[in-house]
Amino acid sequence: MGPTVINGLPAHVLLVHFVVVLVPLTALALVVASVWPAWIRKLGLALPILALVTLISVPITTHAGEWLEKHTDSDPLVRKHADLGDGLLPWAIGLFAVAVAVWWFGRRATIQSSDTEDSRRSGAVALSVPVRVAAIALSVIVAAGSVVQVYRIGDSGAKAAWHDGYSAKPISGKDH
Numbered sequence: 001m002g003p004t005v006i007n008g009l010p011a012h013v014l015l016v017h018f019v020v021v022l023v024p025l026t027a028l029a030l031v032v033a034s035v036w037p038a039w040i041r042k043l044g045l046a047l048p049i050l051a052l053v054t055l056i057s058v059p060i061t062t063h064a065g066e067w068l069e070k071h072t073d074s075d076p077l078v079r080k081h082a083d084l085g086d087g088l089l090p091w092a093i094g095l096f097a098v099a100v101a102v103w104w105f106g107r108r109a110t111i112q113s114s115d116t117e118d119s120r121r122s123g124a125v126a127l128s129v130p131v132r133v134a135a136i137a138l139s140v141i142v143a144a145g146s147v148v149q150v151y152r153i154g155d156s157g158a159k160a161a162w163h164d165g166y167s168a169k170p171i172s173g174k175d176h
Helices: 011-035 038-043 046-070 076-086 088-113 118-162
Strands: none
Touching: 011 038, 011 046, 011 088, 011 118, 038 046, 038 088, 046 076, 046 088, 076 088, 076 118, 088 118
8 A cells, every 4th residue: 555664664654754744734724724714715726635645644654554563563552553543544534524625615605705796695605604614613623633633643652662762861871
């Protein structure tokens, strides 16, 4: 499904940086676009494309992580990290789905509001209020959930990687 080793290193430790950056960035863009519809025009297709790239990066990174898990000693911290990692894909799907919906409805509202006929304009405003409130609520929920999940995954991954990898006291001869 994707690379498992890059330049001699497990791909997961490199690919994870894409997810750590893309998920919060997509979440922020989604909330901004839903709260301030004028940003939908500014972002254009960037919002759904960003959400798609984010969605694609999650299973690629997870696949590389599953490969790495099979190539390390069995450890409860690694298993916890892997279990949490498996829970990110539904959030990424949610980010993508809501981003496409916000972009689509925002685009339609922009087209309708630029119409000069009062009847269409008033119809667009009447329809857009409940849709906009739903979009904001869904955006905030999906954005917060996905960012919290990325934090939980990252925290568990750091604990799994470093729990026995350092000393709290300087190792003798390496004080500087």
